[in-house]
Amino acid sequence: xxxxxIIGAGHVGATCTYYIAEKNIADIVMIDVVEGMPQAKGMDxxxxxxxxxxxxKILGSNDxxxxxxxxxxxxxxxxxxxxxxxxxxxxxxxxxxVGTAAxxxxxxxxxxxxxxxxxxLDIMCTVALxxxxxxxxxxxxMAGILDSTRFRYFVAExxxxxxxxxxxxxxxxxGDTMVPLPRFTTVAGFPITKLLSPGEVEALSDRTRNGxxxxxRHLKTGSAFYAPAAxxxxxxxxxxxxxxxxxxxxxxxxxEYGHEGVFLGVPILLGKNGVEKIIELDLTAEEKxxxxxxxxxxxxxIESLRSL
Amino acid sequence: xxxxxIIGSGNVGVxxxxxIAEMAAAQVTLFxxxxxxxEGKALDLMEAAPIxxxxxxxEGSSDITSIAGSQAVVIAAxxxxxxxxxxxxxxxxxxAIVGEIxxxxxxxxxxxxxxxxTEPVDAMVKVVLDATGFHRRRVMGIGGLLDCTRMAxxxxxxxxxxxxxxxxxxxxxxxxxxxxxxxxxRVNGIPISQLMSEETVARIVSATREAGSVILDLAQxxxxxxxxxxxxxxxxxxxxxxxxxxxxLSVMLDGEYGVGQVPLSVPCRVGAAGVxxxxxVELDEEVLKAFRDSAEPVRRWL
Numbered sequence: 001x002x003x004x005x006i007i008g009a010g011h012v013g014a015t016c017t018y019y020i021a022e023k024n025i026a027d028i029v030m031i032d033v034v035e036g037m038p039q040a041k042g043m044d045x046x047x048x049x050x051x052x053x054x055x056x057k058i059l060g061s062n063d064x065x066x067x068x069x070x071x072x073x074x075x076x077x078x079x080x081x082x083x084x085x086x087x088x089x090x091x092x093x094x095x096x097x098v099g100t101a102a103x104x105x106x107x108x109x110x111x112x113x114x115x116x117x118x119x120x121l122d123i124m125c126t127v128a129l130x131x132x133x134x135x136x137x138x139x140x141x142m143a144g145i146l147d148s149t150r151f152r153y154f155v156a157e158x159x160x161x162x163x164x165x166x167x168x169x170x171x172x173x174x175g176d177t178m179v180p181l182p183r184f185t186t187v188a189g190f191p192i193t194k195l196l197s198p199g200e201v202e203a204l205s206d207r208t209r210n211g212x213x214x215x216x217r218h219l220k221t222g223s224a225f226y227a228p229a230a231x232x233x234x235x236x237x238x239x240x241x242x243x244x245x246x247x248x249x250x251x252x253x254x255x256e257y258g259h260e261g262v263f264l265g266v267p268i269l270l271g272k273n274g275v276e277k278i279i280e281l282d283l284t285a286e287e288k289x290x291x292x293x294x295x296x297x298x299x300x301x302i303e304s305l306r307s308l
Numbered sequence: 309x310x311x312x313x314i315i316g317s318g319n320v321g322v323x324x325x326x327x328i329a330e331m332a333a334a335q336v337t338l339f340x341x342x343x344x345x346x347e348g349k350a351l352d353l354m355e356a357a358p359i360x361x362x363x364x365x366x367e368g369s370s371d372i373t374s375i376a377g378s379q380a381v382v383i384a385a386x387x388x389x390x391x392x393x394x395x396x397x398x399x400x401x402x403x404a405i406v407g408e409i410x411x412x413x414x415x416x417x418x419x420x421x422x423x424x425x426t427e428p429v430d431a432m433v434k435v436v437l438d439a440t441g442f443h444r445r446r447v448m449g450i451g452g453l454l455d456c457t458r459m460a461x462x463x464x465x466x467x468x469x470x471x472x473x474x475x476x477x478x479x480x481x482x483x484x485x486x487x488x489x490x491x492x493x494r495v496n497g498i499p500i501s502q503l504m505s506e507e508t509v510a511r512i513v514s515a516t517r518e519a520g521s522v523i524l525d526l527a528q529x530x531x532x533x534x535x536x537x538x539x540x541x542x543x544x545x546x547x548x549x550x551x552x553x554x555x556x557l558s559v560m561l562d563g564e565y566g567v568g569q570v571p572l573s574v575p576c577r578v579g580a581a582g583v584x585x586x587x588x589v590e591l592d593e594e595v596l597k598a599f600r601d602s603a604e605p606v607r608r609w610l
Binding site: 008053162164169179190244245246247267269 | 432461466467469470477492494495497498499503547550553554555587589590
């Protein structure tokens with residue numbers, strides 16, 4: 001049986017467990033530092049299994065030894081963003097948490113693939129890569145699928161079409177500098193640039209850029225977790241089932257798109273080997289400039305982390 | 309839960325019922341003039357229900373009044389064209405069968421949306437419109453959607469990417485003159501032209517055109533029915549669950565894309581009322597010409 005471990009059993013981690021359990025594709029272990037909490041959630045999930053018809057084992061634990069044998073490990077641990085808080089504000093605290101988690105995972109599940117969810121995402125990927133010592137293709141960040149699913153929902157809502165008709169491509173860092181690509185955002189294959197006015201397209205792109213903040217503003221004391229968890233579960237499924245999804249995710253660039261040594265949201269081919277390929281799109285000069293700006297912001301974040 | 313009736317309990321009709329049950333999209337009534345076949349197939353499907361956890365019922369009957377009150381009716385009755393069978397003659401034979409069914413639909417399910425699967429499908433949409441007098445929004449054929457799912461499969465297969473990420477667009481008539489549109493065939497929004505060579509795109513376009521006859525040859529004179537049934541189930545779901553899904557379907561055109569008085573597949577937004585909107589999207593001059601030219605065999609039949 002395949003196995004996935006989720007580090008951090010908070011809202012994102014537990015909801016991710018829920019979505020993966022419903023797919024019935026792997027045993028799941030939730031690890032958290034809080035005593036008793038992951039165990040309780042593990043039992044609660046297991047007791048829903050007869051009704052929800054999943055046959056997988058779900059376990060909560062405080063002990064990293066339970067991660068052993070995992071095919072995929074998701075790192076969601078970290079403190080959430082509070083209202084008015086920039087993703088960069090999270091940097092110091094979450095770098096410690098993610099670094100520790102990645103090192104422990106490397107110790108117990110050295111052959112696993114790491115999917116980082118903690119923010120600031122692109123920088124946490126670098127932290128996880130360095131702390132785990134894993135191969136580049138075995139470390140990636142979940143951001144592009146989330147930004148795309150938000151974009152897809154906004155487009156479907158605006159146009160009154162089924163959400164499954166809409167595909168979207170959002171590149172760049174998971175922050176204010178993300179790069180929604182309306183040219184590559186489609187309804188039944190037709191780019192929204194041919195279906196909506198430039199003003200409408202811009203408004204939808206903007207709403208996508210601020211999608212996370214919009215929810216934080218409503219919640220006041222928390223951040224989104226359903227869409228992030230659903231997005232993460234998609235990536236876990238693609239790796240576990242070798243599904244070869246072509247999706248945007250934060251991957252380590254070695255010259256692709258003219259960038260070197262940073263994690264940045266780009267289209268990847270996602271399968272059992274992790275990041276199996278990075279797809280280089282023909283971008284317009286304007287799109288390329290936005291992506292460069294995004295890469296620059298990620299690079300600056302890494303620099304400020306190194307100087308801490 | 310809405311009710312869909314399927315006229316014709318052959319492979320296409322029965323597999324449509326199967327997919328519809330798996331999707332929990334509607335209650336299904338299978339009808340065939342041949343006694344016993346619908347009852348038997350429905351019983352077999354329902355005996356799988358405890359294991360497959362169906363939430364919808366499937367019943368079978370050779371009594372046409374069982375279609376009464378349907379919100380959707382699928383016409384999957386008719387003869388399969390065999391090699392050597394004249395196309396014009398085949399059309400006239402199926403038109404007679406479909407025309408007779410339409411009379412019963414009008415009296416028993418006057419509010420239904422009609423989904424046409426009988427070949428030649430574009431011409432048959434016109435036959436149904438004439439025989440029922442229904443508004444063009446309520447009559448659609450599954451030509452383009454079937455061609456789309458075939459093209460999407462070829463793209464997914466070629467690139468070794470998940471079919472979930474692929475969206476293909478094929479318009480025009482459901483004949484060899486069909487119009488696959490590579491520009492609007494995409495992998496998570498990315499045009500296939502950015503992911504494969506021009507030659508590969510051309511190969512996929514030609515495989516899409518030949519897909520139906522390849523299966524006919526391979527399966528030794530039995531025509532395709534899984535992909536056609538999946539297309540039917542998708543349209544039934546759009547109507548019965550009111551999903552507002554955008555699907556390439558054959559509808560009577562009234563000036564859209566510069567074409568009138570002939571049914572061709574165009575992207576339609578589909579919901580409970582049938583075709584809610586026809587999307588008119590900018591097409592290249594060349595694609596637009598191919599689209600208009602694809603009407604020629606349909607006009608010939610009519």
